[in-house]
Amino acid sequence: MVMRPRRSVLYLPGDNERALEKARTLPADAIIIDLEDSVAPANKERARNQAIAAIHEGGFGSREVILRVNPIETPWGMVDLHAAIAAVPDAILIPKVSNSGDILGTAKVVKAAEADPRIRLWAMIETPMGIINAKEIAACGPDPDNRLVCLVLGTNDLLKESRALASSNRFAVVPWLAMTLVAARAYGLDVIDGVYNDFKDDLGFRAECEHGRTLGMDGKTLIHPSQVVPCNEVFSPTEEEIAWARKIIRAFEEPENARKGVITVEGRMVERLHLVMAKRVAAIAEAISARSKVEEPWF
Numbered sequence: 001m002v003m004r005p006r007r008s009v010l011y012l013p014g015d016n017e018r019a020l021e022k023a024r025t026l027p028a029d030a031i032i033i034d035l036e037d038s039v040a041p042a043n044k045e046r047a048r049n050q051a052i053a054a055i056h057e058g059g060f061g062s063r064e065v066i067l068r069v070n071p072i073e074t075p076w077g078m079v080d081l082h083a084a085i086a087a088v089p090d091a092i093l094i095p096k097v098s099n100s101g102d103i104l105g106t107a108k109v110v111k112a113a114e115a116d117p118r119i120r121l122w123a124m125i126e127t128p129m130g131i132i133n134a135k136e137i138a139a140c141g142p143d144p145d146n147r148l149v150c151l152v153l154g155t156n157d158l159l160k161e162s163r164a165l166a167s168s169n170r171f172a173v174v175p176w177l178a179m180t181l182v183a184a185r186a187y188g189l190d191v192i193d194g195v196y197n198d199f200k201d202d203l204g205f206r207a208e209c210e211h212g213r214t215l216g217m218d219g220k221t222l223i224h225p226s227q228v229v230p231c232n233e234v235f236s237p238t239e240e241e242i243a244w245a246r247k248i249i250r251a252f253e254e255p256e257n258a259r260k261g262v263i264t265v266e267g268r269m270v271e272r273l274h275l276v277m278a279k280r281v282a283a284i285a286e287a288i289s290a291r292s293k294v295e296e297p298w299f
């Protein structure tokens with residue numbers, strides 16, 4: 001099983017040259033170069049040109065590089081999309097996806113442009129309609145023509161649109177996170193939690209990472225370099241989890257357990273569904289460790 005860790009996914013504004021440079025040195029699993037809400041209208045064109053130049057230049061190592069375009073219906077959306085297709089990032093992130101038509105429409109443009117087959121689509125779930133339609137959006141995933149592999153929560157926009165209040169226990173946000181998460185999992189997609197705006201509040205940030213991990217998120221979107229390392233820590237399997245996973249794998253490899261559906265490991269009932277979970281933990285731990293040992297010593 002080959003895993004792609006998506007623990008830390010760092011946004012940076014496409015018109016911020018220094019941030020683009022710095023992103024090449026940060027231990028984030030992925031970066032999202034933003035052309036949408038963090039870029040003022042007057043800077044949209046400059047941001048696009050700068051982002052495209054940075055993708056062509058490369059130097060991002062094993063980090064996934066994602067370009068967030070403006071919504072298609074804006075004056076910049078279609079130009080962004082064609083520029084993204086030509087630049088071949090790992091993925092194009094579509095903001096404010098409200099229904100499956102938003103994915104199918106984008107996939108149609110991507111197909112008509114005969115885009116590089118490596119380009120994937122990611123979708124932002126950040127409107128009330130996006131939450132209501134999370135299932136039909138995620139259902140676009142299994143068709144390879146749609147290229148959809150990941151959903152990203154936009155909790156700032158959701159709070160804005162719903163008029164709910166942000167709170168440390170994320171009382172208002174949890175149902176949206178859970179609905180998006182089950183929709184993503186039902187169709188085999190990854191799902192990434194929203195951002196934590198108060199980037200100087202280390203404790204609050206860590207607590208929110210732990211909250212997201214408990215809900216089942218694959219990782220968290222970030223806005224500042226200081227958030228990358230703690231986020232990687234929280235979303236990595238712990239030594240204890242890895243050791244337990246390996247015990248389960250070894251136990252099922254014993255000849256006497258080959259035909260058993262359920263066994264006991266250290267006094268606990270373990271079924272084959274736990275073996276599937278254990279293999280996933282082991283695979284993600286291996287992917288993280290391979291990254292830190294071989295490819296990029298800063299991970």
Ligand SMILES: CC(C)(COP(=O)(O)OP(=O)(O)OC[C@H]1O[C@@H](n2cnc3c(N)ncnc32)[C@H](O)[C@@H]1OP(=O)(O)O)[C@@H](O)C(=O)NCCC(=O)NCCSC(=O)C[C@H](O)C(=O)O
Pocket residue numbers: 010011012013018019020022023034037038126153154155156157158194195199222223224225
């Ligand atoms: C939030 C910031 C505006 C803060 O910027 P600043 O005050 O410049 O931060 P620092 O001085 O502490 O920065 C220290 C150094 O780190 C670099 N830096 C800062 N941010 C980033 C970054 N995101 N990526 C890479 N590098 C970064 C600075 O250049 C400094 O470098 P150095 O010169 O070496 O000291 C800023 O952090 C920022 O712009 N963050 C990203 C904002 C963004 O992209 N927002 C869009 C996504 S959020 C969203 O919309 C989610 C969703 O859609 C929703 O609805 O919820």
Ligand SMILES: [Mg+2]
Pocket residue numbers: 037126154156157
């Ligand atoms: Mg948003």
